[in-house]
Amino acid sequence: MARINNRIRRLRFDHDEMTQEELAQRAGCTRQTIIALEQGKYVPSIELAFRIARAFGVSLEEVFQYEE
């Protein structure tokens, strides 16, 4: 089964322990969505995925990985 993993927790740590609230504000979503993403319980839309990647200043593939 295909699965989309993400490195949001790691990237937050690398960006001076950015808080979930701060990332949520930068990406334009709720903190609950960031929590759900980090727990792997929610797969974001393409738009939100790009906004999260942009919040970290990295490419989409550095945040999200598609695994089969």
Next chain:
Amino acid sequence: MSVRTYNLWKIVIVIIVAILVGWGVNANNAFIPVPTVLVGGGVLLFLRSRVKEITTDERTFNIAGRAARFTLSFFVILAAAAGATLLAIGGGTTPALETVGFTLAYSICTLLILYFISYIYYNRKYGGKE
């Protein structure tokens, strides 16, 4: 205003509106419940506009959509069964049961018509042709 503060105010306002509506209904006075609900709704909308944090996003819309769909399916099945039963039991003999049965049946029809209209609208809005 934070979401936490807004939620606290929301609870307070809902309690006040419920008390006033209950009091107005008991007093058989329609001039109390209607303005109370309108003012309460207005105050809630005003307070919500002052919340700076993001309270809804694609995930909450997704959840709301799934919950609405489940609720619709559940209600339609339950109301159809109840309506058919009431019409079968009370049809021609007990007008009260028949009335409730028809009310449920028409409610289902209205809901399904609204559902199909909104489905067609959103399907066209998001590029569907059928």
